[in-house]
Amino acid sequence: MIDPVYVDENSKQKTADFQRLVQRDEVDMVVGYISSGSCKAIAPEAEALEVLTVFFDCGTPQIFEEIVTEPHYTFRTGAHATMDNVAAALYLQQAGVETDSVAGINQNYAFGQDSWRDFSASIAQVYPDSEVATEQFPKIYAGQYGAEISALLTHAPDVIHSSFWGGDMEAFIIQGAGRGVFERSSVVLTTGETAMHRLGAQMPEGTIIGARGPHGELAPESELNTWFRAAYFDRFGTLPTYPSYKMAQALLALKSASDLAGSVDRDALIEALTGLEWEGPSGMVSMALANGHQAIQDTAYGTYRYNSDTNQATLVDVIRFDAECVNPPVGVNSIDWINGGFEGANCE
Template identity: 75%
Template sequence: MGIKTRILTTTATLAASAALCLPAAADEVKIGVVTFLSGGAAGPFGVPARNAAELVIEAINDGSLPAPYNSAGLAGDTIAPIYVDENSKQKNADFQKLVEKDGVELVLGYISSSSCKAIAPEAEKLKKLTVLFDCGTPQIFEEIVTEPKYTFRTAATATMDNVAAARYLMDTGATSDRVAGINQNYAWGQDSWRDFSASMAQLASKAEIVTEQYPKVYAGQYGSEISAILTKRPDVVHSSFWGGDMEAFVIQGSARGVFERSKVVLTAGETAMHSLAKQIPDGTIIGARGPHGDLAPDSALNDWFRAAYEAKFGSLPTYPSYKMAQALLGVKSAADKAGASSQDAIIAALAGLEWEGPSGKVSMALAGGHQAIQDTAYGTFKLTEDGKGSLVDIIRYDATCVNPPEGKISIEWINAGFDGASCN
């Protein structure tokens, strides 16, 4: 062997040895992210959720999240998001495209309960891991997909919101003899009112339902419903309106004195408490569908999330943003625990998982480990002297106080007197 040949051989050997010492190149994990990017729900809900996805995915990919999420990627693999507009008349077809043409490893999304009702069976049919990050109807796992394998929801259901709302009224001593409801006429609004009115029947035996109003979703004008409420003179008005509908009701209802004459409970009101701060009357009870936004607990992760979001987008994150971050961190926790980013690995690790988000602990405790529960909180709106929205008289409720135990149907649990609930 000549000198030149030996040099080439030695060089090749050293290069091969060096290659063996290098870490394997990260793979790319495609994730379909579905949220409202157009229409009336985009501004208050869809865009803040998409913004949070962009922020958290970037931080996951470069490993810049606070511990314990400061390792890069999903088990080292880079997330490649594909954003899809939920405001579509062909939601199932959009889902099928993500799965069959785009080749995503998982789909993460959906705000509207009607979207989730359509997508959950499709996810099971196409055998594609799907993480619902927001939609609240309890029907998903109690009626529609009762033995889920591929479908998960990393946020609590509307049952939590409405049991906690009823408890907050009792705990703050609000007069609640006459109760009215104005809720959207589809699964979310119907389930929310069902659980709230049933909870009031358990907690306030003298409470009388004086009117139930069900305008269609995205109606935008509520003159006749407001007139009906004013005529009945309720002590309490309950509304699970969200997005533009909730904002319209605040403006129209406050102009006609609804908020002055009654204690109004907005279970999803947090998204407007800053943007409509000067239009929400003091004394309005505000929920955030969990301990999100101004109701989130103090933590290094929450501090990072609020500061990073405001720096990037020029506004504070609201609960759709928190819930998107919560879902992505759940997926990362599962992948890191499994040591792999494949669908099967994430499914196995996510079932029954617990992790910490910017809103505190999340536990996949229901539906065989596919449905999350968490603590929640309510507060009372108060405009500060400098014209900003704030919450006072905040009360927190343990997850086991306001969510049914495993194996229990929500409304049956409420009607049985919250059997097994653990409240501090």
């Protein structure tokens, strides 16, 4: 029997909350964290307290490349954000999008900074003559983006990249669309899938949409995915978006590890999770990086279309990328791999 203990991640005392879970509540494992800032704080603490901790999302590649370089108790069951941004650049290339100049508007913390770093570096490889028009880094949860939108309109880049997520992303879409940003530039939203059905007709046509992996509308057809979408809709009255897919992916990883180990003992689960391959609603996942503690998987991007006849949000011109094409090889840091021309990438 599983006895869950819930803690709101939106706390100013993330480390203290984690310590209470382990030391007071005596939990056997911790699963969670969507924010890169949270994972940066929690990863060293998980190793110090020797508690099995599974990050289900948090995109920054820093976690195992810089923060905890020899993890034992910490795992991430979703791919990091380098995949999102390499794939975004490749999508632009394969879709034939004009990319003489690019700009970024990203939140000023680890996820936004790393996302822009990886995207702009990937663009430099894919489009070596492309120029960066402007880089905008508003504070996370700022909500109002008038000055940044003015800068984007002034520079008029061919492509605008944003890793905004949640309310910040939706606010930027509504404010930017009202001022013509999406008409003047091709806009890439690496997490845009979460807003598709919420915004509907308010999401500008032609926006390039990602889902931090092959999740949501980008998930491959499978019996498991069909079941997951139906069960989720029946319970919540809405379709699952990528955070729900990634949490399901994390829980299924633990179930697969438990089945493999024949045990829920901490050390047995750690051994089974290390290097694990399993199937989630988004397809196959492999703990291929960081000595078997960091997942990789395929990904995809598509272009937004709203069907006014059926009032449905859809994606067209979907392009899929194999995991080995858009994730760094074993033992190579993300930015070094990108700057080295994606050496070792398998994009067949």
